[in-house]
Amino acid sequence: MKAVSRRSFLSAVVGGAAVGFSVRPVAAQEYPQRPVRIIVPFTAGGSSDTLARIVSEPLRDRLGQAIIVENRPGGNSSIGMQATAIAAPDGYTMVAGHIGTHAITPAVTPPTGYDVATTFTTVAVHATSSNLLVVPTAGKIDRFQSLLDLAKSNPGRLNYGSPGIGSPSHIATAKLAALTGINVVHVPYRGNSAAITDLLGGRLEFMFASPAEVLEHVHAGKLRALAASGAKRSPAMPDVAPVAELGVPGFDFRTWHVISVRRDTPPEIVAKVRECLTSVLVTDVYRKRLADLSLDPGIDDAAEADRFVRAEIISWAKFVRESGIRAE
Numbered sequence: 001m002k003a004v005s006r007r008s009f010l011s012a013v014v015g016g017a018a019v020g021f022s023v024r025p026v027a028a029q030e031y032p033q034r035p036v037r038i039i040v041p042f043t044a045g046g047s048s049d050t051l052a053r054i055v056s057e058p059l060r061d062r063l064g065q066a067i068i069v070e071n072r073p074g075g076n077s078s079i080g081m082q083a084t085a086i087a088a089p090d091g092y093t094m095v096a097g098h099i100g101t102h103a104i105t106p107a108v109t110p111p112t113g114y115d116v117a118t119t120f121t122t123v124a125v126h127a128t129s130s131n132l133l134v135v136p137t138a139g140k141i142d143r144f145q146s147l148l149d150l151a152k153s154n155p156g157r158l159n160y161g162s163p164g165i166g167s168p169s170h171i172a173t174a175k176l177a178a179l180t181g182i183n184v185v186h187v188p189y190r191g192n193s194a195a196i197t198d199l200l201g202g203r204l205e206f207m208f209a210s211p212a213e214v215l216e217h218v219h220a221g222k223l224r225a226l227a228a229s230g231a232k233r234s235p236a237m238p239d240v241a242p243v244a245e246l247g248v249p250g251f252d253f254r255t256w257h258v259i260s261v262r263r264d265t266p267p268e269i270v271a272k273v274r275e276c277l278t279s280v281l282v283t284d285v286y287r288k289r290l291a292d293l294s295l296d297p298g299i300d301d302a303a304e305a306d307r308f309v310r311a312e313i314i315s316w317a318k319f320v321r322e323s324g325i326r327a328e
Contacts, residue, residue, distance in 0.1 A: 031269050036059075039070050041072055046192050055277070058283070076109065081116075089262040090265065093262075097260070099254075099312065102258055125299040125305040127296065128298055134199070134226065170188070171319075173207070192210070
């Protein structure tokens, strides 16, 4: 009886171990079995939202499940990031953010409940962009130098908008101010859409914004693009000169857009999502949609994209610390 019990016990242990070792590969093979959610930590209409919706359709076709884009704004992007951080690490919840959500904002206001570098892993850097410095066409600023001259002759009088402290729009302007010595007033909003509305209405003098958010207003003649924030001219916007070309050498600021999942998601599932997203990023159809928004391609290699994001987290934490930028 004891021998039988021992054999039964050993069989159960071996069988259980085999089952345990097979769970993750089987789960990866079966993934996904229900809709996948992409959380956007901003209001609808912004660049992160637009890009998430653009990528969701071809990703749906590759994964064979619906992709639900869910806007979770608030807390300067921390609400949406937190929602992803506490979701099950099963590949069914992703977050679509950018340089602000993943590198700059956490450096300005360290979040509670998650740490970007240890909580998340990158599945794709799906786009980059040189932001546009735009002004209302009805205003008196018609050139980049005019903006600098007006700001220098009226310190503390010109205001600019952004979706919050630590956002790309804010940091790009802070960097411009640091290099030129201008003194301008920051007006934070809950999202860029509201800031752009006030810019169009003449309640703001200028702002940096993603081409995806303002290009239609530029084409309609409501906003004027004075400069681009990247060090070099963007292939998507070859006619817009970079700030560095217009008398501010060394100015360089590019927004990168990233899709992440929890770092403890089974590696087989992460690999599958990465493979599907990479196959989207290299298509002519996707790249044309980026070009239509004056956005540039991201990073095709997922491992390289993850290394890039981690290096950016370190770099921007250093910039925020040395610049003395703090939450108000």
